[in-house]
Amino acid sequence: MRTPPAAVVRFAQRPMVRLAQRLSSALGRASAVLTSPQARVLEVSGGVAPLMLLRAAVDTGLLEPLASGPLTAAGVAGRLDLHADTVHRVLRGLAVYGLTRLDRRGRFSLTPTGRHLLEDHPHSMAAWIRYSTSPMVLAGWARLPQTLRDGQPAFNAATGQTIWEYLAAHPEEEAGFxxxxxxxxxMASPLLVAAYPWPATGTVCDVGGGVGTMLAEVLRAHPSLRGMLVDQPGPLRGAGEYLAARGVAERVTAVEGNLFTGFDAPADLYLLKDVLHDWDDAQCRRILSTVRSAAPVGAKVLVLEWLQEPNRAEFPVSISDVMMLAQTEGRQRSAAEFFELASGAGFIRGRVIDSGAYGIVELVAV
Ligand SMILES: C[S@@+](CC[C@H](N)C(=O)[O-])C[C@H]1O[C@@H](n2cnc3c(N)ncnc32)[C@H](O)[C@@H]1O
Known part of the structure; x- marks a missing residue:
């Protein structure tokens, strides 16, 4: 039998990803119906428990000794100089959430899910756990009741600065972010790379691209494309090493630039991945105008974000939306809302593509 090309296989995964997401939401709703409402409140309010168990595990490297095979809590505690009884209770708690497994003899092993908390796993989620449980992020969440009253961005009101100002002043946390x-x-890039008909040649500019993660994956899939990476000095400091490790550094020009005051980066295609969701509507209009000033006529901009229809509650987008409420000045938006924001900034609407993980909203510079 002929093996289908990789791109075809990845395209075929898209409906499956959507289906799995819908199925998981439906099962969640079915379980909510079957459980008593009070028990359901208890279950939802227990959300702090898995989060903080994960934080404790990542902070202490608790799961690392299990990478090479099952151990008792005493075995783990001995390797890490931790308190054995507490280790047993925390690893058992993690087993409830499917991150570890506990056998009848009291030995713990890592599940495939738990492996993603290991620091050197190629798809580790350890930094995400650290970030989402960091004091700065929790400060935004804690301010949410007041934000419900006054509508002010929670993080800014709690800390007196935007998250970007905070990160620029705390280089270690900036690197963690x-x-x-x-x-x-x-996680999202394989589907995004497969879903869009990328040009074979030309320049792709990743705006607010961080260390260039998305750009690197696009360039790896399209060897004749060149790249430009625009961000602030902090993220750009880590970009050279990252892009070299992905084998694309020689094709990328890094440009220090500001989303609001401008940058010099002529390109054929611009990426805005998870950038606009950090900003309010007025700021998004300014960012889109900045990109338009850099872009030649005919260039395209791809807004890569989870798309939120106003009256649809869905995981993960609706939870990402409240995360934006707690941490930034932004929100998740629908394709129609992006088109509306872009129309005054010199763009006309292009395609909307569902990658299965993220939406791709295409804008064309006129
Ligand atoms: C949520 S991150 C997205 C990073 C990247 N696009 C990704 O999806 O992996 C937002 C990015 O916007 C950058 N950023 C924030 N404010 C900026 C500004 N005023 N000018 C340029 N970049 C900015 C941050 O440094 C950060 O890398």
């Missing part, structure tokens, strides 16, 4: 974005973008 860049790693978090790398982890999240690597």
């Amino acid at each position: 860049a790693r978090t974005m790398r982890e999240l973008t690597l």
Whole structure:
């Protein structure tokens, strides 16, 4: 039997990803109906438990000794100099959420899900856990009741600065955030790369591209494309090493630039991946105008984001939306909302593509 080309296989996965997401949501709703409403409240309010168990595990490297095989809590505690009884209770708690397995003899092993918390897993989620449980992020969440009253961005009101100002002043956390974005973008990039008809030649500019994770995957799939990476000095500091490790550094020009004051990066295609969702409508209009000033007529902009229809509650987009509420000045939007924002900035609407993981909203510079 002939093996289908990789791109065809990846395209075939798209409906499957959507189906799995819908199925998981439907099962969640069915379980909510079957459970008593009070028990359901208890279950939802327990959300802090898995989050903080994950944080404790990542902070202490608790799961690392299990990478090479099953161990008792005493075995794990001995390797890490931790308190054995507490290790047993925390690993058992993690087993409830399917991250570890506990056998009758009291030995713990890692599940395939738990392996994603290992630091050197190629698709590690450890940085995401650190970021989402960091004091700065929790400060935004804690301010949410007041934001419900006054509508002010929670993080800004809680800390007196935007998350970007905070990160620029805390280089270690800035590097942690860049790693978090790398982890999240690597999850979505195979589907995004497969879903769009990328040009064979020309220049792709990743605006607010962090260390260039999305750009690197596009360039790896299209060896004749060149890249430009626009971001602030902090994320760009880590970009050279990252792009070299992905084998594309020689095809990328890094440009220090600002989403609001401009940058010099003429290209055929611009990416805005998870950038506009950080900003309010007025700021998005300014960002799109900045990109338009850099772009030649006919250039395309791809807004790569989870798309949120106003009256549809769906995981993960509706949860990402409230995360934006807690951490940024932004929100998740629908394709129609992006087109509306772009229309005054010198763009006409292009295609909307569902990659299965993210939406691709295409804008054309006129
Ligand atoms: C949510 S991250 C997305 C990173 C990347 N596009 C990805 O999806 O992996 C937002 C990016 O916008 C950048 N950013 C924030 N404010 C900026 C500004 N004023 N000018 C340029 N970049 C900015 C941040 O440094 C960060 O890399």
